[in-house]
Every structure is written in C-alpha cells, then in structure tokens.
Amino acid sequence: VHDKRNVKDTLNSILVFSGRKRKKPKHLCLDKGYDFKDIEALIKRRNIRPHIRKKGEKPLIGKYKGKPKRWVIERTNSWHNRFRAILIRWERKAENYLASL
Template structure:
C-alpha cells in the first residue's frame, strides 16, 4: 500500500497515523526542492488525476445535489462501481 501526499501533509501526527496502518507514505518534505535532471522518480499522481476525471463525468458527484450525506455516498459508490466495471471490462 502506498500513499502519495503533498507538502501540506508533512506533520508528525499524520506520518505516525500512516505508519500505524502499515502504509508506505510518499510525502514531499517542506522546504525540499523538486528533483531536477533525468531521474524524477516514478510518477503516481496521474492515477489520482485520472480517477478524479472519471468521477467528474457523473453529474451527481460533480455537482452535489443530495442534501443527505448517505445519498451522496451512495452516488459515489455507484459511480465507483461503474468506473471499476468499465475499467476491468476492457
């Protein structure tokens, strides 16, 4: 399990919480300069951006019409199920 976060999550309590769950964190430290040159590491951000883009295709998620959080969560689960089905149906 990997978790990629930006500098806004560079706190000791967050790091401890991640370690308790046995998750490997990739958090850029505050004040750390970006890597320059040929090697920049394996980029993982595109996975999140792609998934967010797929979720934005569902109008009920993009614009939250539901007042109850349970209904919104159900819409999110339904959209995620459809996305997963389409992804694995290729």
C-alpha cells in the first residue's frame, strides 16, 4: 500500500495537547512520493502549508549546512541491525547477554 493512502488517517491522528494555547501544525514537509494534487489539497484544507518536493526537481545540494538528519525510527532500526546479538541471543552465558544490553 502506498503511503499516499494513509495521509488522511495520519493527519487525523495528530495529537493536539490541551493547555493554555493549542498548537496545530502549520507546516508539513513531504518527499517526492507525496507529489499529488489531491494530497496537496487535503493538506491545504486543514490550513497546513505543504512543503512537497516535486517530481523531477533537482536536489538541493549545497543549500543546507551540515549533514541531513535521519528520522528516529531509521536510527533505531539501524542500531538494531548493527547489534543483532541483542535481537537473537547468541551468547551461551546470561551475563554476557546482559552485558550487551
């Protein structure tokens, strides 16, 4: 299933915490996979400004300083892939396994 089909459900699931001032998201940054007119219209109807990379648009090389940031889940998955011994217990002794945690 393409992520395009889940945009509406994702926008509906955004939590707005109650407090003195409720803050709704004002901007939404998406990649080229979401470059569709209906997605852009859906986001605009919710008074959110879409920032969607267009298909065929050249990458912004040299426009930003520093390394691109990775999403938290991507970093976590990468960490799990590097430390497979935690996922599958290869150690024979429990103290060796616990030391790796």
